[in-house]
Amino acid sequence: MDHYRKQIMLTHLDKKLPMFVEAFGWNVGESEFDRPDGYHCYHWLHTTAGSGEFRFSGKKITLSVNEGILLKPNVPHFYTPLTDPWSTWYITFGGAQIGAILDALDLAESTVISWEPSSPIASMHKKASKIAGAPYGFAGLDSSVTLYRFLTDIKKFGRADNMRSLSHYHERLLPLMRYLEEVYHDPAVGLEDMARYAGLSPQHLNHLFRTATGMSPYQFLIHLRIQKAKEELVGPGDRTIKAIAAQVGFLDASHFVSTFRRLEQKTPEQFRRLHR
Missing domain, CATH: 2.60.120.280 (Regulatory protein AraC)
Structure with a gap:
């Protein structure tokens, strides 16, 4: 046609x-x-x-x-x-x-x-x-x-206005996002590690992440850890909240619970009961 x-x-x-x-x-x-x-x-x-x-x-x-x-x-x-x-x-x-x-x-x-x-x-x-x-x-x-x-x-x-497209920023960050999928469980990973892996200054990396996702690199990592925790909570078995917290990169179970509640408006146990 x-x-x-x-x-x-x-x-x-x-x-x-x-x-x-x-x-x-x-x-x-x-x-x-x-x-x-x-x-x-x-x-x-x-x-x-x-x-x-x-x-x-x-x-x-x-x-x-x-x-x-x-x-x-x-x-x-x-x-x-x-x-x-x-x-x-x-x-x-x-x-x-x-x-x-x-x-x-x-x-x-x-x-x-x-x-x-x-x-x-x-x-x-x-x-x-x-x-x-x-x-x-x-x-x-x-x-x-x-x-x-x-x-x-x-x-x-x-x-x-001749600005770069959103897809450009995502493509630029994709290798780092894949890297975080591999190391999210390590509580020592921070902004400096992410910037070093991406070959960028922390300031530039922060700009790229906020442009592409509306959040900072560290906020992205926290959201990734919570997503992985949700997958564990609805999976088979009855692993403790403390064990899941440690597996996804939180040093302290209480910090994990408070972060989970803030992002999901429910505790990890409430989330587990809702989806199982």
Whole structure:
């Protein structure tokens, strides 16, 4: 399918979803478009070939290949081709919880977002063609799932204001995360050890972790130890809390219990009874 435009028939149940797709399409020859009153839904547009000029809120930007923009509802905008052809892919969407979901994903709005040609975003216009050509069934539900995956791909692979993507930071930290999987049981492991393994200063490592995970390296290690403890608690046998604490890297059982309660809102024994 070289091009398509799909309007989703939304049922009453679809409109109750946290998010829903109104329409999406691939225009291989985009034309000039003026919306002085904006659009009533969230509107994403990105370039698949050529380039175009996009104007909004007194700004003028160029959208080249693998660049897109997300606009809130009712933002006046205008766009026009700079090349012939200018090919674009768009999706419009809404939902009772869409604002909260976008806030949670912390997606940049009214800003050019770019991505690598190898990212899933670059081939979205081809993948979505299968949905566009499908017969009606659970179109509202299926497109809602596709929308959520697309938004999370923007979060993972998109670069706003020429910043590095989230996936870049995760790839940079992946060897260290694998290392921590091997040594989490050692209570002597600390920030200096992690920085030494990663070949970074503690300050830079802390910056990378906070950017990629929202927590410090040490907080990540504590969460990893608690995750491993949860696996032990629901496993076979009746090992003591003290033994499990020592196995996952805590020197003191009382510290383990207080940390577990703080992160899980229940004690290790309560967690064990709940899951066994």
